[in-house]
Amino acid sequence: xxxxxxxxxxxxxxxVDVGRAGGLIVIEKEPVNLEMPFGTxxxxxxxxxxFYVRCHFPIPKxxxxxxxxxxxxxxxKPLTLSLADLRxxxxxxxxxxxxxxxxxxxxxxxxxxxxxxxxxxxxxAEWTGVLLADLLQQAGVKxxxxxxxLEGADEGEVKEQPKPSGKFHYxxxxxxxxAQSDVLLAYEMNxxxxxxxxxxxxxxxxxxxxxMAAVKWLTHILVTKEPFHGFYQTIEYTRWERPRKSLPMQVxxxxxxxxxxxxxxxxGQVVPAGEKIWVQGTAWTADSEITKVEVSDDWGKNWKRxxxxxxxxxxxxxxxEYQWLTPKKRGKQVLMVKATDARGREQPYERDxxxxxxxxxxxxxxxxxxR
Amino acid sequence: xxxxxxxxxxxxxxxVDVGRAGGLIVIEKEPVNLEMPFGTxxxxxxxxxxFYVRCHFPIPKxxxxxxxxxxxxxxxKPLTLSLADLRxxxxxxxxxxxxxxxxxxxxxxxxxxxxxxxxxxxxxAEWTGVLLADLLQQAGVKxxxxxxxLEGADEGEVKEQPKPSGKFHYxxxxxxxxAQSDVLLAYEMNxxxxxxxxxxxxxxxxxxxxxMAAVKWLTHILVTKEPFHGFYQTIEYTRWERPRKSLPMQVxxxxxxxxxxxxxxxxGQVVPAGEKIWVQGTAWTADSEITKVEVSDDWGKNWKRxxxxxxxxxxxxxxxEYQWLTPKKRGKQVLMVKATDARGREQPYERDxxxxxxxxxxxxxxxxxxR
Numbered sequence: 001x002x003x004x005x006x007x008x009x010x011x012x013x014x015x016v017d018v019g020r021a022g023g024l025i026v027i028e029k030e031p032v033n034l035e036m037p038f039g040t041x042x043x044x045x046x047x048x049x050x051f052y053v054r055c056h057f058p059i060p061k062x063x064x065x066x067x068x069x070x071x072x073x074x075x076x077k078p079l080t081l082s083l084a085d086l087r088x089x090x091x092x093x094x095x096x097x098x099x100x101x102x103x104x105x106x107x108x109x110x111x112x113x114x115x116x117x118x119x120x121x122x123x124x125a126e127w128t129g130v131l132l133a134d135l136l137q138q139a140g141v142k143x144x145x146x147x148x149x150l151e152g153a154d155e156g157e158v159k160e161q162p163k164p165s166g167k168f169h170y171x172x173x174x175x176x177x178x179a180q181s182d183v184l185l186a187y188e189m190n191x192x193x194x195x196x197x198x199x200x201x202x203x204x205x206x207x208x209x210x211x212m213a214a215v216k217w218l219t220h221i222l223v224t225k226e227p228f229h230g231f232y233q234t235i236e237y238t239r240w241e242r243p244r245k246s247l248p249m250q251v252x253x254x255x256x257x258x259x260x261x262x263x264x265x266x267x268g269q270v271v272p273a274g275e276k277i278w279v280q281g282t283a284w285t286a287d288s289e290i291t292k293v294e295v296s297d298d299w300g301k302n303w304k305r306x307x308x309x310x311x312x313x314x315x316x317x318x319x320x321e322y323q324w325l326t327p328k329k330r331g332k333q334v335l336m337v338k339a340t341d342a343r344g345r346e347q348p349y350e351r352d353x354x355x356x357x358x359x360x361x362x363x364x365x366x367x368x369x370x371r
Numbered sequence: 372x373x374x375x376x377x378x379x380x381x382x383x384x385x386x387v388d389v390g391r392a393g394g395l396i397v398i399e400k401e402p403v404n405l406e407m408p409f410g411t412x413x414x415x416x417x418x419x420x421x422f423y424v425r426c427h428f429p430i431p432k433x434x435x436x437x438x439x440x441x442x443x444x445x446x447x448k449p450l451t452l453s454l455a456d457l458r459x460x461x462x463x464x465x466x467x468x469x470x471x472x473x474x475x476x477x478x479x480x481x482x483x484x485x486x487x488x489x490x491x492x493x494x495x496a497e498w499t500g501v502l503l504a505d506l507l508q509q510a511g512v513k514x515x516x517x518x519x520x521l522e523g524a525d526e527g528e529v530k531e532q533p534k535p536s537g538k539f540h541y542x543x544x545x546x547x548x549x550a551q552s553d554v555l556l557a558y559e560m561n562x563x564x565x566x567x568x569x570x571x572x573x574x575x576x577x578x579x580x581x582x583m584a585a586v587k588w589l590t591h592i593l594v595t596k597e598p599f600h601g602f603y604q605t606i607e608y609t610r611w612e613r614p615r616k617s618l619p620m621q622v623x624x625x626x627x628x629x630x631x632x633x634x635x636x637x638x639g640q641v642v643p644a645g646e647k648i649w650v651q652g653t654a655w656t657a658d659s660e661i662t663k664v665e666v667s668d669d670w671g672k673n674w675k676r677x678x679x680x681x682x683x684x685x686x687x688x689x690x691x692e693y694q695w696l697t698p699k700k701r702g703k704q705v706l707m708v709k710a711t712d713a714r715g716r717e718q719p720y721e722r723d724x725x726x727x728x729x730x731x732x733x734x735x736x737x738x739x740x741x742r
Contacts, residue, residue: 113532151618161484164611164619165724171618222618227598229621234605240535247522247542247593248535250600353536 015059015197022049027115031055031156032197038119039266041282044310044319045095046123048190053197054100054121056170056232057156060217064201069185073149073223076140083201086130086187093128094184094207095316097284101210101237101253104261104360112357119261119364124282124317127205129186132179132221141176141223148179149222149230150204150215164231172213172237173228174206182207182315185218207315208255208286210358212237240354248354255286257361258347260293260320260339270369274328279306282317285341292340293320297327300336300349300363326370333370336363386430386568393420398486402426402527403568409490410637412653415681415690416466417494419561424568425471425492427541427603428527431588435572440556444520444594447511454572457501457558464499465555465578466687468655472581472608472624475632475731483728490632490735495653495688498576500557503550503592512547512594519550520593520601521575521586535602543584543608544599544623545577553578553686556589578686579626579657581729583608611725619725626657628732629718631664631691631710641740645699650677653688656712663711664691668698671707671720671734697741704741707734 015032024034034053036046064083072078100121102114136148151171158164174183184205187194194200199216206213212232222228233252240248260283265271283290289312294303306322327333340346351362386403395405405424407417435454443449471492473485507519522542529535545554555576558565565571570587577584583603593599604623611619631654636642654661660683665674677693698704711717722733 149618155617162606162609162621162727164613168619169617220617231619231621234609234621235533238533238605242535246526246540246591247520248539248602250533250602250605356534357532 015053018049018197019053022047024050024053025120027117031057032059033115035117036120036123038122038261038263041263041319044124044316045190046125048125048192048195048198051123051125051189051198052100052121054211055154055197057154059197060153060155062153062201062217067201067219069202069218069221071135071139071221071223074142074145074225075136075223076142077138079135079139081135083187086185086202089130089134091128092131092184093126094182094205095124095126095313096205096207097122097124097256097315097317098205098211098214099256099284101212101358102360104364105357107360107364108351114357118267119263122261122317126190127184127186128188128191129184129202129205132183132185132204133181135185135221136180136223139223144225145176145223146226147173147175147224147228149173149220149224149228150213150218151220151222152199152215153217153219158231162235168231170215170232171228171230172215172232173224173230174213178206210237210253210256212253237358239356239359242354253358256284257359258285258288258290258339258341258345259283259361260337260347261364262335262337262366265335265366265368267366268369270371271326273326273330273370276323276325279322279324279335279337280320281337282319283339284317285339285345286315288341288343288345289314290318290339291342293322294338295322295324296336296338297324297333299334303338306337330370332367334365334367336365338363386424389420389568390424393418395421395424396491398488402428403430404486406488407491407494409493409632409634412634412690415495415687416561417496419496419563419566419569422494422496422560422569423471423492425582426525426568428525430568431524431526433524433572433588438572438590440573440589440592442506442510442592442594445513445516445596446594447513448509450506450510452506454558457556457573460501460505462499463502463555464497465553465576466495466497466684467555467576467578468493468495468627468686468688469576469582469585470627470655472583472729473731475735476728478731478735479722479728485728489638490634493632493688497561498555498557499559499562500555500573500576503554503556503575504552506556506592507551507594510594515596516547516594517597518544518546518595518599520544520591520595520599521584521589522591522593523570523586524588524590529602533606539602541586541603542599542601543586543603544595544601545584549577581608581624581627583624608729610727610730613725624729627655628730629656629659629661629710629712629716630654630732631708631718632735633706633708633737636706636737636739638737639740641742642697644697644701644741647694647696650693650695650706650708651691652708653690654710655688656710656716657686659712659714659716660685661689661710662713664693665709666693666695667707667709668695668704670705670736674709677708701741703738705736705738707736709734
């Protein structure tokens with residue numbers, strides 16, 4: 001299956017132009033932040049050109065021939081690898097969803113800071129590359145290692161305090177256990193070379209985790225015995241948990257929570273009164289399978305079961321649909337959807353404010369117009 | 372020695388009124404943040420009424436008779452203690468400086484967020500109370516403990532993300548080793564009952580550390596095997612360190628760095644041309660003694676040695692003075708001062724931007740008018 005139309009742009013086309021051609025919505029132009037119109041979801045794999053793009057800093061210019069990946073820190077044998085070295089290793093292909101931790105932010109009232117993503121900072125793709133675990137084994141992880149820091153070539157400055165001075169690189173850490181399991185270092189996306197805006201030549205894919213862990217333009221892997229307290233680990237991409245009500249503690253975001261989204265009808269769409277129409281969308285969870293998707297048209301009083309389409313793929317999304325008999329009465333109508341996974345985790349009805357500006361997984365009201 | 376004038380206010384007087392009577396400068400009214408005019412320093416101990424007041428939330432109303440201190444978490448025998456219980460224990464008196472981690476913030480260009488302290492968010496007092504180490508021994512610290520969290524009765528909300536939702540308490544943690552050494556839980560200040568605005572009935576005194584660790588209105592001590600990632604530990608009161616230039620890491624503030632300040636002449640003061648005048652001030656460092664204070668009137672090209680006054684007291688400040696022959700030429704003149712401690716640590720000439728909005732210890736230009 002060819003997932004996308006033929007490229008119509010030259011190699012020098014800007015990612016914003018490429019994104020616009022793919023139908024992406026420009027959320028921010030510099031750094032490039034592009035959203036998929038979620039109403040266009042019609043298949044299991046999201047075409048590369050229609051995949052949301054999240055950048056923290058300008059996209060770095062990388063010469064793939066000169067590019068090297070360095071693995072160092074608490075290892076017995078530090079490694080420096082070219083793309084050819086990586087392509088010569090055992091390749092693995094895995095399907096994994098990527099969701100931005102700020103996806104759905106536009107639904108929060110009052111408005112919170114950050115890019116105002118609607119429903120489309122999420123996509124599902126097939127990634128090909130090498131297992132991080134294989135590289136860590138080659139390098140020989142020393143005793144007492146706690147974390148593995150992934151660092152990208154992208155760099156820039158942030159404005160608001162608390163912040164490091166001057167330019168610094170995007171970096172994120174993983175607990176050693178996750179780094180040694182299913183984390184992929186990908187050089188292909190949906191069977192094509194990884195696009196520049198998605199982290200070429202190499203990006204991490206961390207199945208089940210929010211996209212912030214899927215570090216793009218990877219250059220350094222630092223194996224460390226100390227917890228990593230970088231900017232995107234302690235200031236951005238965190239939330240609060242409370243061992244006791246008075247004592248909130250900040251924790252870095254990791255896994256995506258169980259969640260379903262409605263792709264059709266779209267927000268504000270006009271639907272015919274008293275007719276059967278399809279409500280459709282996707283649902284996902286971390287390290288488990290979606291077992292149930294339910295739809296409500298009465299603000300959560302009653303829920304009707306939707307059909308799950310296709311086989312469940314762990315850490316990918318699952319398409320679903322539900323035949324809705326629209327009300328005879330004309331006017332505004334709110335649809336909601338709720339997912340449950342095989343571990344019994346259920347999407348919450350209400351927002352937990354301790355999740356701050358991220359980690360939005362409560363039931364979103366999709367208002368349509370019955371006419 | 373009586374350190375302060377007789378109280379002129381009733382028990383219900385507001386801390387702002389009391390502070391104003393002591394000559395304090397109101398930096399913020401709610402929460403109460405009051406600064407000592409640093410030009411008034413004329414003795415080793417700072418009178419209670421002239422001691423700077425730093426609050427994060429409104430001053431809590433506490434009934435000292437009903438108040439209890441709870442010690443729990445990873446201990447064999449959790450404790451609940453009244454003020455009488457604490458007063459019945461072995462008392463210790465120690466002299467310790469307190470400096471707010473944001474002291475001198477008004478000197479930063481460009482301006483950074485936070486209370487705009489000048490030179491006087493610092494003071495030196497004699498504290499009486501019990502050793503935290505004695506309480507920890509009574510409670511029996513379990514194996515594997517990492518930190519001790521100090522929690523105050525003061526609570527409130529913060530506005531800017533990232534932040535916990537709703538109200539939460541002020542809390543700060545100490546590594547177990549520090550908690551088991553010289554940390555005092557004080558109920559007296561300069562021989563008088565601890566004033567309400569300084570944390571009555573009980574506040575921590577953490578010698579050598581910035582004031583943010585000296586938690587006021589103490590109610591809970593949590594002994595923990597996990598690192599504490601509270602708001603004032605990970606968002607406020609932190610700075611950046613760099614194992615590698617591209618990889619800044621956030622660290623909680625702890626010890627005060629070596630530093631001297633000029634109390635007289637004051638900023639903008641008029642001094643006579645071609646005459647000998649006294650330049651005076653205080654100097655301090657953590658866990659060491661001040662060995663040298665030097666004054667420069669030519670932007671650090673030449674430094675002249677000042678006299679240290681009195682014996683050094685570890686973790687307290689040291690008064691110093693220098694007889695300056697003012698220039699014959701009239702006009703603006705900048706004075707600077709620099710301290711060195713017994714560990715060879717020297718006050719830096721320039722600001723390190725990775726210290727963010729805190730930890731200001733570089734040489735400050737005190738501009739005077741020679742006339």
